[in-house]
């Protein structure tokens with residue numbers, strides 16, 4: 001009898017349990033209407049209901065109701081096949097908050113699904129090590145800069161060594177790293193006539209691989225009246241952890257950033273990476289059960305503004321240099337869907353003299369970058385990247401504009417793979433150029 005009970009117990013579906021369970025009320029908000037299906041990139045690619053938001057929400061509800069096991073391989077597959085692009089959330093008439101639900105489902109998988117030792121080691125070394133302390137990532141970026149500038153990169157490409165080591169795609173993603181990272185606490189930009197204070201969120205990938213964009217952000221903000229600095233003590237936003245179910249690790253970084261920007265004093269916290277901005281704006285949710293930080297997280301979140309959002313609050317100080325070119329806009333998922341910022345970048349680009357904005361098809365469909373998705377799931381990521389590249393190329397634009405480092409790298413690789421030489425620019429770099437770039441004088445003092 002006892003044996004039969006044990007067998008029955010072992011066969012019972014494993015339910016959600018412990019901390020960070022998907023919120024039942026949020027789950028029940030889905031009325032299964034299916035309106036989100038056409039906006040879902042994985043559904044568009046596969047045509048499979050299981051790969052749709054409705055299918056995934058059904059699976060989450062089935063685990064919550066004890067009808068499906070948390071350890072079912074199909075559940076695992078669907079929770080991680082999802083790009084967490086939030087396109088479904090933006091179109092849902094019932095207001096289903098899909099992002100927090102998929103992140104909580106992944107947190108449950110991380111807590112209850114045993115991982116092989118090698119995967120744990122990989123997570124600690126490849127993932128956690130550079131993100132826990134951004135100085136390590138910046139040191140790595142300095143090494144990459146040396147690698148690019150010494151000619152070793154070209155040599156390994158020409159001799160086929162990179163292809164042999166299957167590192168060709170990873171290498172292609174990297175732009176030339178031409179500048180050193182900003183110096184928190186030292187780099188400041190002083191406007192001619194001060195409107196308010198602004199503090200730049202430095203980021204991890206942005207500060208290491210695109211330090212030129214962070215400098216351009218400081219200059220453009222100063223042109224528009226913001227006394228701008230880069231507060232010390234800040235780190236990675238933690239999105240990499242929240243998106244992979246490692247919510248406690250994300251909380252450690254969130255507390256660190258809250259403290260750093262509290263010390264920095266009043267003023268907006270300005271973000272030029274859509275993924276980071278979305279994560280920073282959700283610290284209130286991430287820390288809602290932390291008695292010491294819940295209110296501080298709310299105050300922090302209220303100060304966060306994407307750079308597009310801040311600059312478009314009022315007409316731009318007129319840019320002085322015409323850029324005679326046609327560009328097209330790729331909308332990062334975490335800007336357009338998670339933060340609902342879509343009109344602002346278009347409005348800013350239209351204020352640049354000489355610039356023509358041509359719209360591409362499916363500008364808000366995920367490009368396949370999605371954090372580390374393009375590394376962990378290259379097949380789906382490449383399919384979405386190719387789709388995006390074809391849409392960008394069809395516009396005949398001379399450059400693609402976006403505002404997220406992950407999208408910049410994914411678009412660059414996808415365009416090259418599809419035979420295009422269209423450069424990919426951050427919107428702030430375009431605005432900076434329209435103000436005369438780093439050589440501009442008389443507007444802002446750039447201490448480098």
Ligand code: SF4
Nearest residue numbers: 030031033034036092
């Ligand atoms: S998530 Fe929203 S749009 Fe999608 S099926 Fe559910 S209620 Fe409908």
Ligand code: SF4
Nearest residue numbers: 040082083085086088
């Ligand atoms: S987050 Fe994106 S990929 Fe995931 S279900 Fe929603 S639309 Fe599909």
